[in-house]
Amino acid sequence: MKLNAKIPEGPLTQKWTSHKFNMKLVNPSNRRKYNVIVVGSGLAGGAAAASLAEQGYNVSCFCYQDSPRRAHSIAAQGGINASKNYQNDGDSVYRLFYDTVKGGDYRAREANVYRLAELSSDIIDQCVANGVPFAREYGGLLANRSFGGAQVSRTFYARGQTGQQLLLGTYSALSRQIGLGKVTMYNRHEMLDLVKVDNHAKGIIVRNMVTGKVTSHAADCVVIATGGYGNVFFLSTNAQGCNVTAAFRAHKQGAGFANPCYTQIHPTCIPVHGDKQSKLTLMSESLRNDGRIWVPKFAEDAAKVRDGMLDPNALSDDKRDYFLERKYPSFGNLAPRDISSRAAKEACDEGRGVASTGLGVFLDFRDAIQRDGKKAIEERYGNLFDMYQCITGDNPYVTPMMIFPAVHYTMGGLWVDYNLESTIPGMFVGGEANFSDHGANRLGASALMQGLSDGYFILPYTVGNYLGEQGVQAAGKITNEHPAFAEAENRVRARIDKLLSINGNESPRSFHKRLGNIIWEYCGMARSEEGLTTAIAKIKELRKDFWSNLRVVGESGNINPELERAGRVADFIEFGELMCRDALMREESCGGHFRIEHQTEEGEALRDDENFTFTGVWEHLGDNVEPRLHKEELIYENVKLATRSYK
Amino acid sequence: MDFTLRIWRQKDSVSRGELVEYKIHDVSEDSSFLEMLDILSENLVEDGKVPMAFDYDCREGICGMCSLTINGIPHGPENGTTACQLHMRHFNDGQTITIEPWRAKPFPVVKDLIVDRSPLDKIIQSGGFITSRAGSATDANTHLINKGTADYAMDAAACIGCGACVAACPNASAMLFTSAKVAHMNSLPQGKPEKHRRALAMVSTMDDEGFGGCTNIGECEAACPKNISLDVIAHLNRDYSIAQVKSFFKPYV
Ligand SMILES: Cc1cc2nc3c(=O)[nH]c(=O)nc-3n(C[C@H](O)[C@H](O)[C@H](O)COP(=O)(O)OP(=O)(O)OC[C@H]3O[C@@H](n4cnc5c(N)ncnc54)[C@H](O)[C@@H]3O)c2cc1C
Ligand code: FES
Numbered sequence: 037m038k039l040n041a042k043i044p045e046g047p048l049t050q051k052w053t054s055h056k057f058n059m060k061l062v063n064p065s066n067r068r069k070y071n072v073i074v075v076g077s078g079l080a081g082g083a084a085a086a087s088l089a090e091q092g093y094n095v096s097c098f099c100y101q102d103s104p105r106r107a108h109s110i111a112a113q114g115g116i117n118a119s120k121n122y123q124n125d126g127d128s129v130y131r132l133f134y135d136t137v138k139g140g141d142y143r144a145r146e147a148n149v150y151r152l153a154e155l156s157s158d159i160i161d162q163c164v165a166n167g168v169p170f171a172r173e174y175g176g177l178l179a180n181r182s183f184g185g186a187q188v189s190r191t192f193y194a195r196g197q198t199g200q201q202l203l204l205g206t207y208s209a210l211s212r213q214i215g216l217g218k219v220t221m222y223n224r225h226e227m228l229d230l231v232k233v234d235n236h237a238k239g240i241i242v243r244n245m246v247t248g249k250v251t252s253h254a255a256d257c258v259v260i261a262t263g264g265y266g267n268v269f270f271l272s273t274n275a276q277g278c279n280v281t282a283a284f285r286a287h288k289q290g291a292g293f294a295n296p297c298y299t300q301i302h303p304t305c306i307p308v309h310g311d312k313q314s315k316l317t318l319m320s321e322s323l324r325n326d327g328r329i330w331v332p333k334f335a336e337d338a339a340k341v342r343d344g345m346l347d348p349n350a351l352s353d354d355k356r357d358y359f360l361e362r363k364y365p366s367f368g369n370l371a372p373r374d375i376s377s378r379a380a381k382e383a384c385d386e387g388r389g390v391a392s393t394g395l396g397v398f399l400d401f402r403d404a405i406q407r408d409g410k411k412a413i414e415e416r417y418g419n420l421f422d423m424y425q426c427i428t429g430d431n432p433y434v435t436p437m438m439i440f441p442a443v444h445y446t447m448g449g450l451w452v453d454y455n456l457e458s459t460i461p462g463m464f465v466g467g468e469a470n471f472s473d474h475g476a477n478r479l480g481a482s483a484l485m486q487g488l489s490d491g492y493f494i495l496p497y498t499v500g501n502y503l504g505e506q507g508v509q510a511a512g513k514i515t516n517e518h519p520a521f522a523e524a525e526n527r528v529r530a531r532i533d534k535l536l537s538i539n540g541n542e543s544p545r546s547f548h549k550r551l552g553n554i555i556w557e558y559c560g561m562a563r564s565e566e567g568l569t570t571a572i573a574k575i576k577e578l579r580k581d582f583w584s585n586l587r588v589v590g591e592s593g594n595i596n597p598e599l600e601r602a603g604r605v606a607d608f609i610e611f612g613e614l615m616c617r618d619a620l621m622r623e624e625s626c627g628g629h630f631r632i633e634h635q636t637e638e639g640e641a642l643r644d645d646e647n648f649t650f651t652g653v654w655e656h657l658g659d660n661v662e663p664r665l666h667k668e669e670l671i672y673e674n675v676k677l678a679t680r681s682y683k
Numbered sequence: 684m685d686f687t688l689r690i691w692r693q694k695d696s697v698s699r700g701e702l703v704e705y706k707i708h709d710v711s712e713d714s715s716f717l718e719m720l721d722i723l724s725e726n727l728v729e730d731g732k733v734p735m736a737f738d739y740d741c742r743e744g745i746c747g748m749c750s751l752t753i754n755g756i757p758h759g760p761e762n763g764t765t766a767c768q769l770h771m772r773h774f775n776d777g778q779t780i781t782i783e784p785w786r787a788k789p790f791p792v793v794k795d796l797i798v799d800r801s802p803l804d805k806i807i808q809s810g811g812f813i814t815s816r817a818g819s820a821t822d823a824n825t826h827l828i829n830k831g832t833a834d835y836a837m838d839a840a841a842c843i844g845c846g847a848c849v850a851a852c853p854n855a856s857a858m859l860f861t862s863a864k865v866a867h868m869n870s871l872p873q874g875k876p877e878k879h880r881r882a883l884a885m886v887s888t889m890d891d892e893g894f895g896g897c898t899n900i901g902e903c904e905a906a907c908p909k910n911i912s913l914d915v916i917a918h919l920n921r922d923y924s925i926a927q928v929k930s931f932f933k934p935y936v
Contacts, residue, residue: 163823164820166873167873197841211807275740310714314718315742429772546725595793595794
């Protein structure tokens with residue numbers, strides 16, 4: 037495996053422009069001769085499929101839900117960034133670029149991030165043209181807010197449903213192309229393998245989740261946009277079906293996996309209520325603009341609060357610890373996600389956590405209500421307060437809200453070069469599934485931006501460039517009659533049969549939970565050499581257990597959620613090991629990756645730029661063989677590496 | 684909490700289905716409705732039985748995947764709440780709960796509690812979009828949109844496409860769904876050029892896909908987990924009538 041990031045020559049600000057000029061074009065009348073597979077219908081996949089079809093390519097698009105409109109992008113709440121500088125508050129492409137590199141703790145590729153910032157404006161234009169009903173001011177102009185600790189207001193939003201509205205925008209563009217016959221949509225189809233011919237990606241194997249039929253689909257190239265792998269933790273804010281399967285199978289076929297240990301833990305989620313819980317719910321980060329985060333100063337008081345013997349409202353300010361305001365006076369409750377999450381964990385580790393489990397901190401609106409009145413708070417956050425009450429049964433106007441960090445986003449993903457092409461030629465990766473732009477920590481409202489820039493404005497060029505390079509005589513030549521497809525189909529079928537035939541005693545969900553506990557404990561907010569080594573051993577054990585004691589009821593020729601889950605959990609288990617390995621390799625703390633051995637005296641993350649300014653890319657060498665690490669050195673020509681400080 | 688559950692089981696689209704009774708014990712009142720079904724599934728797997736298939740994904744009331752008729756009401760008794768956001772504290776200990784799939788002719792049962800809602804996608808494919816090629820957009824602030832209009836469009840666009848409106852309607856009409864999309868797009872300046880064409884195309888697809896007509900019963904509004912208002916139907920009716928008249932004189936509207 038060779039890593040060549042293919043970063044264009046020239047000054048940062050000119051790279052994308054000159055690259056676009058240098059890329060090959062495909063004659064419009066030849067485009068219909070090419071077939072492109074897009075796996076995923078979220079912001080990245082949906083936008084890519086619609087745009088490629090608009091250009092004239094034949095597109096097949098796949099998703100596991102019953103409609104492309106249900107991809108998990110739908111759940112994003114807060115907003116999408118763009119450097120429009122509509123607020124005249126000093127924003128610019130360069131500032132958005134700089135903030136993203138800094139926010140990512142200097143572990144992202146400069147050229148990609150700059151392009152992202154550059155394209156951000158076009159995205160907003162495109163979405164508005166598509167009919168996305170962004171929030172407006174009374175004068176009719178687009179409204180913005182400051183989000184996730186940014187010092188400029190560059191976030192566009194549609195109430196608390198920005199992801200929904202953006203996704204419905206791409207979904208409508210995609211639907212138009214489906215209606216025109218340019219996109220063939222395969223709902224309820226799960227990608228289970230990638231097919232290579234002469235080392236180029238030429239198709240996929242999918243299982244029809246209704247009939248159970250396993251089929252081959254050939255194309256001139258494949259785009260993977262299957263989202264993130266947060267569900268490796270079992271409990272996360274991701275949708276139930278989010279998985280690593282498509283990405284991991286591609287990894288096994290030779291695609292390098294970059295920075296799997298970079299995961300984001302979001303500070304404001306509703307705490308876990310019991311062991312039967314299936315998912316965690318995010319409360320929008322915007323709540324931190326007015327809510328104050330605290331725990332009781334003394335562990336005895338916290339214990340009483342947990343047991344319901346003490347009303348938190350009765351605790352006077354001198355018995356409270358507003359720990360973010362204390363530790364980070366200049367950013368206070370708006371400190372970045374990784375920092376806020378870790379601070380909450382520390383408070384709970386000291387026995388000062390609230391909620392019945394001891395894993396919760398208060399997010400209190402008492403002072404904001406006193407200052408601005410209940411009505412103002414209701415206007416700002418009414419729907420969020422209602423949602424909180426609906427889930428917990430508590431009224432946050434009266435009792436302080438409780439929150440706890442939860443897994444939310446994964447910065448790691450399949451390695452891609454500047455063209456978003458993986459180490460397998462002809463396989464492109466977009467959206468959360470690739471590793472590209474957020475380094476070791478993603479800033480709020482930047483994932484939606486990245487998914488759409490990949491889908492609308494990057495892949496349509498770079499995919500065309502690849503197809504152009506292959507030449508029109510190659511177009512549509514490989515069909516699923518090629519023996520590589522039969523071989524891959526057999527691999528997939530054998531695996532399904534195996535899962536069904538183990539006939540053990542433990543359900544896929546139970547294995548998933550066990551895996552999640554290991555990962556959360558050892559590869560969550562604080563990691564150590566000892567813990568990670570233990571985790572790897574435990575996961576190996578779990579994997580053995582899985583393949584000897586799994587029980588999948590039902591059959592394969594029908595809708596079978598147990599079988600689907602079993603396949604995903606099998607991949608999560610192997611992937612979990614890779615994640616821990618990556619975390620063990622990275623002997624520094626950066627962004628969401630915190631190694632307890634590497635911290636300052638004050639407990640802040642300590643980077644090691646001399647030895648770790650690289651992207652760690654893993655090559656799969658076979659089952660039960662240790663993967664090989666490759667390094668893409670990160671070169672900073674424009675931004676000076678500095679210690680992130682939010683004090 | 685303990686419950687008796689009567690759940691619709693149906694092997695596939697051609698088999699006959701029936702309600703099967705299950706008992707479940709010790710459910711936390713903080714559990715969501717779907718978490719309760721997860722527990723039941725795990726219990727069934729433990730006994731080597733095949734659990735019921737049901738749709739879900741986000742479990743936070745936004746993807747529109749979950750689709751259960753609970754005690755005869757799509758998404759259950761709580762107003763403005765999807766099945767996945769419904770919590771067991773809203774039920775009584777010892778209660779019997781009947782769980783069925785969406786009941787509507789255009790949505791055939793695929794298995795157990797899962798139905799085929801692809802006709803809704805077809806309606807969108809026929810006109811539920813604003814034609815705008817990536818790359819061709821003007822600056823986002825070119826069209827000023829007054830806040831009231833933007834809010835109106837957003838209210839309509841909040842539809843999650845779950846199909847509860849169809850399931851609740853005695854005529855299995857998809858009027859609320861279709862109108863919500865038309866109202867969203869037709870009210871915005873970007874959506875105006877295709878306004879009439881959109882209304883005609885979407886209504887015609889709705890008919891072709893076997894949805895019934897709207898007779899202003901209003902059950903759809905009551906069942907809608909996003910509280911989409913009946914006003915959007917009036918909007919569609921208005922645009923549709925004008926479009927019909929126009930198309931009478933000009934073949935292309
Ligand atoms: C609760 C929540 C709130 C968020 N809020 C924000 C926010 O405010 N701002 C922001 O910028 N970001 C936010 N994010 C992050 C952001 O939403 C995601 O990173 C982004 O939407 C991912 O888009 P995507 O297109 O890469 O993947 P997704 O939208 O997850 O789409 C994945 C697609 O792949 C398909 N797929 C997956 N696996 C397979 C398979 N094996 N076979 C076939 N198809 C498959 C799925 O069906 C789906 O269509 C939030 C995330 C969450 C979870
Ligand atoms: S599961 Fe997504 S709306 Fe209920």
